[in-house]
Amino acid sequence: MTTPTTEVTDHRLVGVGAVGEAGDRFDALRALHRVVRVTEPALSYWMVLDHDLVRECLQNPAVFSSEVITPLSPDPPFAMIPIQLDPPEHTQWRRLLAQYFSPRTMGLLRPRLEERTAELVAAIRARGECDYVEDFALELPTVVFLELMGLPIDELPTFLEWEKQALAPTDEGVFDPDRQIGGIFSVVGYFQAEIARRRESGERGEGLLGAMLGWELDGAPAPDDALVNCCLLLFLAGLDTVAMSLSFAMHHLATHEADRRYVAGLAAAGEPIDGVVEELLRFYAVPEIGRKVTQDIEVGGQQLRAGDLVLFPLVSANRDEALVAGADALDLTSRQPAPHLAFGAGPHRCLGSHLARIEMTVALAGWHRVIPDYALRDGATPRAYWGNVHGIFSLPLAGFGSRPGRKDDR
Amino acid sequence: MRIVVDTGRCSGHARCNATADDLFPLDDLGYVAVTDPEVPAGQEKRARDAVAACPERALSLVDE
Numbered sequence: 100m101t102t103p104t105t106e107v108t109d110h111r112l113v114g115v116g117a118v119g120e121a122g123d124r125f126d127a128l129r130a131l132h133r134v135v136r137v138t139e140p141a142l143s144y145w146m147v148l149d150h151d152l153v154r155e156c157l158q159n160p161a162v163f164s165s166e167v168i169t170p171l172s173p174d175p176p177f178a179m180i181p182i183q184l185d186p187p188e189h190t191q192w193r194r195l196l197a198q199y200f201s202p203r204t205m206g207l208l209r210p211r212l213e214e215r216t217a218e219l220v221a222a223i224r225a226r227g228e229c230d231y232v233e234d235f236a237l238e239l240p241t242v243v244f245l246e247l248m249g250l251p252i253d254e255l256p257t258f259l260e261w262e263k264q265a266l267a268p269t270d271e272g273v274f275d276p277d278r279q280i281g282g283i284f285s286v287v288g289y290f291q292a293e294i295a296r297r298r299e300s301g302e303r304g305e306g307l308l309g310a311m312l313g314w315e316l317d318g319a320p321a322p323d324d325a326l327v328n329c330c331l332l333l334f335l336a337g338l339d340t341v342a343m344s345l346s347f348a349m350h351h352l353a354t355h356e357a358d359r360r361y362v363a364g365l366a367a368a369g370e371p372i373d374g375v376v377e378e379l380l381r382f383y384a385v386p387e388i389g390r391k392v393t394q395d396i397e398v399g400g401q402q403l404r405a406g407d408l409v410l411f412p413l414v415s416a417n418r419d420e421a422l423v424a425g426a427d428a429l430d431l432t433s434r435q436p437a438p439h440l441a442f443g444a445g446p447h448r449c450l451g452s453h454l455a456r457i458e459m460t461v462a463l464a465g466w467h468r469v470i471p472d473y474a475l476r477d478g479a480t481p482r483a484y485w486g487n488v489h490g491i492f493s494l495p496l497a498g499f500g501s502r503p504g505r506k507d508d509r
Numbered sequence: 510m511r512i513v514v515d516t517g518r519c520s521g522h523a524r525c526n527a528t529a530d531d532l533f534p535l536d537d538l539g540y541v542a543v544t545d546p547e548v549p550a551g552q553e554k555r556a557r558d559a560v561a562a563c564p565e566r567a568l569s570l571v572d573e
Contacts, residue, residue: 158518158565194538201539202523373527438524438564445565448520453539 102400105135112142112170112387112410113486115272118350121489122383125415126427133399137410144170144389144408145401150419150440152399153411156390157445160185163390163409165447169487170389170408180329182336186446192329195314195321196450199247199307205453208243212458215242216465224469228476228497231349236342236494237262239462243454244337248330249306250293258334261285266339270492272484283331290330294323307333337451340385341458343490344441347383347483348376348463350494351429353475358431363471366464376459377436382429384413384441385489414489416440472500510548510556511571514541518567525568528559533568541568 107128116124125148128135133149147153156163165183167173178184181192198204219238223229241258245251264282268274294312303309308330314321352359365372392407403409416439418426423437442449449455475481476495483491512532521540525533532552536542548556548570560568 154565197521197538197540201521201537202526202535203539435558436562438562438566440564442522442564444520446520448522448565453523 101397101402104401105132107135107137107146108139110135110137110146111139112137112144113274113484115268115482115484118347118481118483118491121347121385121483121485122414122418124485125412126418129415129419134401136401142170142173144410145398145403146410146412147398148412148415148419149399150416150422153413153416153440154444156398156409157388157411157440157443157447160189160446162393162396164393165189165390167391167408168389169387170410171487173391173408177328179332179335180325181450182332182447189446191316193446193450195311196329199310200450200453202453205457208247208454209457209461211246212239212243212461213465215239216461217469220466220469224499227499228495231494231496232342232346232491233493235462235466236345236349237338239345240338240341240458243458244334247306247454248308248333249304250308257289258286261289262334262338265335266488267490268484268486272482272492274486283335286331286334287327290327291323294326298323333451336449337454339488339490340449341451341455343385343488344380344383344455345459345462346491346494347385347489348379348459349466349496350481350491351379351383353473353494353496355429358429359471359473361431362463363467366467367471372460372464373456374436375431376456376463377439378429378431380441380456380459381417381426381437381439382414383489384417384439386441386443387412387414387485387487387489388443389487413440413443470499472498474498510553511573512543512546512548512556512560513569513571514543514546515567515569516540518565519563520565520567522564524562524564525559528562529555532556533559 129148133152134145134147137144137146147156164185168183181189219235223234237259245254261282264278297304297312303312311326352362362375388411390409392403392405394405396403420426442452473496476497479495481491481494519541523535523539525541526535533541534544556570560570
């Protein structure tokens with residue numbers, strides 16, 4: 100049975116504000132509604148706030164199609180592979196990619212991640228302050244991306260620049276389409292040239308890109324334009340999501356003394372921090388993902404029509420009391436990790452989730468072993484932005500205090 | 510106690526494996542591939558925790 104529709108006109112998918120607001124801005128709505136209809140000046144979409152409904156919709160790709168993955172782009176000019184494909188086409192790509200992103204394969208990257216983390220943290224420690232976003236969070240996943248793909252590490256500054264253009268808002272919090280498209284074209288051009296170079300050389304070359312050049316779809320070689328498309332997706336999906344999840348985590352710890360001490364204590368003792376990472380992922384889940392409805396369906400008492408767009412803010416699902424008691428607060432110490440949806444659900448579950456978890460675990464443990472004491476730099480008031488991925492503009496950290504020991508300072 | 514996997518729902522989060530890797534082995538793609546659904550005596554709590562960790566609700570336990 101349908102219930103009267105709650106029309107919301109004061110919610111905005113894109114915006115800027117205090118860091119806490121990025122996730123808190125769903126709390127009041129979720130307390131009253133499971134599904135609302137949002138009308139913005141230039142956008143209109145359903146928004147699902149309830150944990151069970153978010154999961155069930157994402158598990159149903161036949162009705163909730165990935166043809167549209169954000170209300171910001173209701174009529175996408177082309178489909179990104181594989182994130183905008185639906186089964187069964189999606190399934191073949193996913194099978195090809197999955198083994199390269201499995202927990203076992205990703206585990207092999209851990210030593211290299213630890214090494215790079217130690218280098219970055221030692222440099223920051225020596226300098227005595229940093230902008231965590233710029234100096235650490237953006238850099239680590241980009242290094243991993245280059246190595247995973249089999250690309251030279253000296254491309255790092257170039258890729259970091261393209262990443263900023265393609266994914267981050269301007270300092271005023273505006274997503275400038277021309278700047279974003281410029282960044283995306285640069286990435287596409289790079290992969291086109293690199294794939295052509297490898298084809299001409301007769302050697303597929305290293306890394307995932309080398310493997311991709313040997314892939315077949317329905318018994319025929321995967322077309323190069325589809326491979327370029329897939330490379331672009333890996334670039335867009337894996338870089339700012341991890342960087343910003345780390346940045347929200349570190350903002351929380353820099354502003355919550357007891358939690359920071361708890362994590363530093365675990366790191367100093369060499370105890371696992373996997374549970375800490377899960378809870379931070381749950382509470383600060385950065386993606387808001389969209390779908391397009393393919394046939395009329397009732398969701399949470401609301402009648403959705405074929406062609407409607409739907410937004411799933413994963414942080415809202417993750418803070419729903421139905422998921423776990425006390426879900427509206429971050430709790431690092433006293434419960435089992437909740438089965439949150441920070442990586443989505445259904446067939447499009449974040450392909451990079453296992454890599455993201457290792458990156459976050461290594462990054463947070465490696466930081467706290469060497470820099471257990473830190474705080475926001477005096478006078479700093481970090482600002483967040485939100486859209487399809489939440490982010491923080493900059494996170495100035497200082498107050499590193501005295502050294503706990505020198506053994507990790509290599 | 511026996512593990513039941515809804516393979517249509519498993520999407521490879523691998524949280525069961527992170528909780529109890531011996532009871533919930535993975536295939537090469539990282540999806541759960543339970544080889545022995547019988548939960549050994551004494552391992553019931555680990556099995557329950559692993560089942561509860563699944564974000565997709567793809568796992569369940571049946572008592573025999």
